[in-house]
Amino acid sequence: MAASPIIFDRVQLRVRQRRARALGPETFLIDRVASDLAERLGAVLRQFDLAVDLGTATDAARVALADNASIGTLIAASAFPGGKVGVVADEEALPFRDSSLDLVVSALALHFVNDLPGALVQIRRALKPDGLFLAALLGGDTLGELRQAFAAAEAEIEGGASPHVAPFADVRETGALLQRAGFALPVTDVERLTVRYSSPFILMGELRRMGATNVLAERRRKPLRRATLQRMAQIYAQRFADRDGKIRATFEVIWLSGWAPHESQQKPLRPGSAQARLADALGTREIGAGEKAGQ
Numbered sequence: 001m002a003a004s005p006i007i008f009d010r011v012q013l014r015v016r017q018r019r020a021r022a023l024g025p026e027t028f029l030i031d032r033v034a035s036d037l038a039e040r041l042g043a044v045l046r047q048f049d050l051a052v053d054l055g056t057a058t059d060a061a062r063v064a065l066a067d068n069a070s071i072g073t074l075i076a077a078s079a080f081p082g083g084k085v086g087v088v089a090d091e092e093a094l095p096f097r098d099s100s101l102d103l104v105v106s107a108l109a110l111h112f113v114n115d116l117p118g119a120l121v122q123i124r125r126a127l128k129p130d131g132l133f134l135a136a137l138l139g140g141d142t143l144g145e146l147r148q149a150f151a152a153a154e155a156e157i158e159g160g161a162s163p164h165v166a167p168f169a170d171v172r173e174t175g176a177l178l179q180r181a182g183f184a185l186p187v188t189d190v191e192r193l194t195v196r197y198s199s200p201f202i203l204m205g206e207l208r209r210m211g212a213t214n215v216l217a218e219r220r221r222k223p224l225r226r227a228t229l230q231r232m233a234q235i236y237a238q239r240f241a242d243r244d245g246k247i248r249a250t251f252e253v254i255w256l257s258g259w260a261p262h263e264s265q266q267k268p269l270r271p272g273s274a275q276a277r278l279a280d281a282l283g284t285r286e287i288g289a290g291e292k293a294g295q
Contacts, residue, residue, distance in 0.1 A: 020211035034060035048103035055091045055109030096126040106135035120181035130262035139252035145240040153232035183258025191253045196246040200236045
């Protein structure tokens with residue numbers, strides 16, 4: 001079996017996240033996602049005795065879920081040892097036994113996984129039958145403005161572009177991945193948040209304090225030239241500024257949910273098994289194949 005391509009430098013990811021904590025993290029996005037996660041889970045009328053918060057970079061998800069009486073024990077699983085982490089675990093190599101968890105949640109972590117299909121399979125295996133997986137990750141439209149501005153500036157100043165923004169997943173792809181991983185009743189939806197900044201440099205500073213700066217394995221190792229950065233800021237302002245001069249930045253959040261299969265779950269009917277005709281329910285005459293309306 002071929003190994004998954006290495007897209008993200010996960011060692012560097014941990015370095016950047018440690019730096020973000022030292023700088024004083026910017027948490028508005030993960031706090032918003034954690035609040036939405038708690039609201040979504042609050043609508044599920046189930047008891048989850050053992051749950052895992054997988055890879056979330058802060059305690060935002062655990063704080064948001066603290067008042068959820070349907071959750072018994074919620075364990076933090078992260079590649080960062082110490083603090084409030086209950087299990088040291090990398091999202092790409094889960095240490096949990098098969099059918100051992102009732103719930104797995106994750107907030108803005110799985111988009112940095114090199115082998116997302118493999119991670120989803122591991123999560124599904126770790127869930128008990130009828131266990132729930134609920135996660136949010138960044139989607140492909142995230143920071144599209146910054147990506148375009150950098151590409152245009154580098155092409156103009158340096159004669160070619162290098163990757164600066166990660167190629168995050170598409171919402172349609174993630175739905176297919178849930179099905180491939182063996183989840184029942186998979187659901188995906190997307191939310192786009194637009195945040196405004198005084199300049200691209202303030203945006204980049206906040207990304208640094210989120211631990212979300214460039215960790216692509218094929219990223220440029222040399223510092224960007226000042227002229228390139230200045231031209232990037234000009235292009236960003238020309239293309240993506242509002243009338244008041246503030247620039248827009250898009251964050252696309254993809255929500256995933258799926259259940260470990262169980263015999264009690266709803267299943268689609270077999271083709272041809274319907275007991276009633278739609279034409280009878282609507283009080284109309286069914287038109288056969290090849291028959292023209294009005295005949």
